[in-house]
Amino acid sequence: MATDRPYHHGDLRRALLDAAATAIVENGPSTVSLRDLARRVGVSHAGPVHHFRDKAGLLTALATEGFELLADALHGAREQGGIAELGVCYVRFATEHRAHFAVMFRPDLYHADDPQLAHAAERAFTSLTEGIGAQVTEGDSAAAVLAAWSLVHGFATLWNTGVMPPELVTDPVDGARAITGILNRAIGPAGGDPAAGS
Amino acid sequence: MATDRPYHHGDLRRALLDAAATAIVENGPSTVSLRDLARRVGVSHAGPVHHFRDKAGLLTALATEGFELLADALHGAREQGGIAELGVCYVRFATEHRAHFAVMFRPDLYHADDPQLAHAAERAFTSLTEGIGAQVTEGDSAAAVLAAWSLVHGFATLWNTGVMPPELVTDPVDGARAITGILNRAIGPAGGDPAAGS
């Protein structure tokens, strides 16, 4: 608390990332501006430069954080097994961290070659593909991974964009369960077909 | 042809839409600027205003065109029947008209309440849902529509973003065939049976 408006902020870095997330949910990731974030946080407009070299730097940090959160979440879901769990987890992440999710797939906005970011992205990707791959018992594993990823990514994107009509879904997690359930019938272990051996 | 640099352009509207598509493929839809498009087309920067009231107006026109193209394409694919055909059609559209596709799902960038746009979007959406719905023979039809749409939309998005690793797919249409084939196993007519005639 300290006196009012202390010279040092305390955790400006964190505050800026949070403000960015809020701004992104409000207006989308392409219109964020450092000056606006500084304003939201109550700091001089030159403040952010100190923590993130530039605007892309800030978004790189946000995307990295997103990939880390996603990787952790997927890792957790793998323990519980099942393609459905992984898919639901992906969708839950996307809807609960809309801003992160929106930035992560906009590599034009950040420093895509940043090593920390690349590492986090790799980790998330591995969690996803290995998690799915391990569940596939029928047919082409690569195609199954592709299908599962596309399915949940598309659903999350359409939901977040707000273009999905309410007669199709009202709750994103329910929707995710429904569609991953369908996919599971085709590629999952002991799918709808009990005759799917080994 | 006329003399060099005639006062009247001929078809400035069309030229601007084409330039916009090019610019969007290069830099994404959020950085297009009217002044840049005017420059590309070789016209005064105030020219575009005459054809599209403002920047959002231009993107509205592009999105509308996109929905119309998609609706027509899907309508054509319905004739040939099959969820796979519809899905492949969707993906083909998205990859062949990247700029249109990118704008269509960015309602923050255009006048979403424009009547012509709304009508075209409705038409595309109907073609898609009815086309898929008609093929569903097993289980919940709404969930199947949702799954199919999510699947192809996700695939198209991931492909266009360039985040899909080459070990998973190299050609978008092949990829689309593979994943729609999988889905078809779960929801299609005579599930998995290729002998689906007429």
Place this chain on the structure above:
DNA sequence: TGTACATCAGTGAACGCGCGTTCACTGATGTAC
């Protein structure tokens, strides 16, 4: 065939704005002795 006139398409100067980034700076903090 010719002329007057309305309409339309494109011009170019001007406006005001918010932005990213740089800069020399100052206030606060912590550490060595």
Place this chain on the structure above:
DNA sequence: TGTACATCAGTGAACGCGCGTTCACTGATGTAC
């Protein structure tokens, strides 16, 4: 316990830029008579 000093975090003025939009305008086109 006190003092000197280095380091760090945030300041605020300044820069140059590209943008969207407005404006009075002018060149070209087509149509009525």
